[in-house]
Amino acid sequence: MQPQTSKPTILLLGAGYANIALLKSLPKSTYTHAHFTLITDSSAYCESVLLHEVASGYRGSEILHPLTAILSSIPSLEIIQDRVQTICAHEKRVLCANGSYDYDTLIVGLGFRSDSFGIAGVEKHALPLTSFTQARAIYERICENLNHYARTQDTAYLRIVVCGGGFSGCELVATLAQELPKLARQRGIQEPFELICVEALPNVLPMFSKTLAQKGRAYLEKLGVIVRSSCRILACEEGGIIVQDSSSPQAQNLESTSQNSGADLEGGNSSEKITSFCVIWTAGVQGSEVMAHSFGTPKSRVQTTPYLHPKSLESALKQSPESKISCQSAPIDTESIFILGDCSALLDPDSNRFYPPTAQMAIAQGRYVAGVLASKLAGSTSAPAPFTYAPQGTICSLGSRYGVGLLGASFQISGVAAIAIKRASEWRWRFKLKH
Known part of the structure; x- marks a missing residue:
């Protein structure tokens, strides 16, 4: 005391x-x-809005700022770890x-x-993204899987499932789509990654208007991401997740979809196991x-x-x-x-x-x-x-070259301009940390 x-x-x-x-x-x-x-x-402050970039390998420890450095100008502040x-x-x-x-x-x-919303197996089998340590663990798992693929040629090691199509999930899967081919090329791997984003709601980015959400989805798909919306996660288990597709047309064509995505059919006509050795939880x-x-x-x-x-x-x-x-x-x-x-x-x-x-x-x-x-x-x-509180704006970055979001409460913005504004905001905050 x-x-x-x-x-x-x-x-x-x-x-x-x-x-x-x-x-x-x-x-x-x-x-x-x-x-x-x-x-x-922790001895450092973490820019947690950039954790998805650490998980992809785009950034590293530069998002950590030692507390003794950013708070050094404050007299008589006691910091207890x-x-x-x-x-x-x-x-x-x-x-x-x-x-x-x-x-x-x-x-x-x-x-x-x-x-976890009480979903079975999430805490044991899925990788969360709420800290720098967890972000690094995701990156290391991806690198391990690349090494496993090089030895076994099992394409399941190249399949990454991101559970949740909200802000964090979309930012993560887009950055992975951008960065992972670089990691593969470094190891001489030509086979492409398979990135699957699973969302229970009818579309990803539900916090935005239908127009912005659709733009975000279209860009993800342009990056090669498989977006599985209207798809409820029933359980996580070793080697994948069990999902149920609540969209009738998709459920009717589930078997062909499963074969096309490399997923394994399990159960009835609407229960499916998506096989993956890297399941990330951002739901x-x-x-x-x-x-x-x-x-x-x-x-x-x-x-x-x-x-x-x-x-x-x-x-x-x-x-x-x-x-x-x-x-x-x-x-x-x-x-x-x-x-x-x-x-x-x-x-x-x-x-x-x-x-x-x-x-x-x-x-x-x-x-x-x-x-x-x-x-x-x-x-x-x-x-x-x-x-x-009056929000200044909300922008979701989808990789380093595209974003969607709002300026103020209602002005919609997308594309390169959106990501430029978000980067400027991040830079202003980083400047304030140092001064």
């Missing part, structure tokens, strides 16, 4: 987009009014693998993990498992107020017979807690739907909380304005 201090203790959990934006946005003078501690299980396990909000304490830490104000920005994410350990909340996300405080919290420890923590019966001080990024669920007042947990959203939340803290620690007694 950290030594007592007369200054309030502000504890930040996680070094993702939200908390990095918060720390970089705080005026330097604010740090003299409180003790700031950042707890993270530890793994957060449980938040005991009743006692204003956080339990980690190597110690416990008290707080006056807690800022939770612990990021995301893969969501969904949820908040950090710490939230599940600490609070009874669906998908490890906590619904927040417009001020980014939790609306309510119920300790999961009360129901845990193995817990050695005695949580008090007093109510949790929710106004001492801010929930940001992938762990938060915030309603859009216009659509009455939850905002998607994007990096852009997390950065905006971090900057908002920085302003609230700066004002409060400077002695202001005025109530803060609620958090408001």
Whole structure:
């Protein structure tokens, strides 16, 4: 436990987009009014929106930025490398693998993990894409499979299945289509890769309009990707996945489709095994498992107020017979807690739907909380304005030469211009990290 201090203790959990934006946005003078501690299980900040490029081999460790470098200009910030396990909000304490830490104000920005949706075999047989380590594991698996193909000539080693046709899945499969032929040529392999993107909905990129989604699909198919939409994943198993095609015309022609794609028919006329020794799971994410350990909340996300405080919290420890923590019966001080990024669920007042947990959203939340803290620690007694969010745009990169997306809320853009705008946005964020 950290030594007592007369200054309030502000504890930040996680070094993702939200908390990095918060720390970089705080005026330097604010740090003299409180003790700031950042707890993270990594010594580096990761640009997680670029993980798909690491998985393909297009990028490497350059997406990692040592915390000591990007936060070196912040006075008196304490960085503790530890793994957060449980938040005991009743006692204003956080339990980690190597110690416990008290707080006056807690800022939770612990990021995301893969969501299997309860589908059998996903956690055991599919490769997730939620961290740098996992992205490298995917790249290494692909290289291993190339070596296996060179020895066996089994084309199943050249078949890669990406489960999920949303943002991450499409960015990944497009980048793989661009980069993997280079890896094959380096090993003297002429046989082409077979990339299959499986999506349960009628089309990929469902967050966009039909026009943009169709443009994205057309470009994927131009790259040689086999898009299997209206195709539900029933299970993952060693050596492939079991799917069910819910589109009647496709189901009627399933056998010929299976033969053309190299997939193996298994079961009845709508159950199919797609054989692959590299199955990648991008079908969904949820908040950090710490939230599940600490609070009874669906998908490890906590619904927040417009001020980014939790609306309510119920300790999961009360129901845990193995817990050695005695949580008090007093109510949790929710106004001492801010929930940001992938762990938060915030309603859009216009659509009455939850905002998607994007990096852009997390950065905006971090900057908002920085302003609230700066004002409060400077002695202001005025109530803060609620958090408001106006998306600047959303662009999905499909390789290095094409993208589809929106500028602002509704202006549609596609092609080279879209990818150029996205790269400019990434460069601006990287510049802010260093200054």
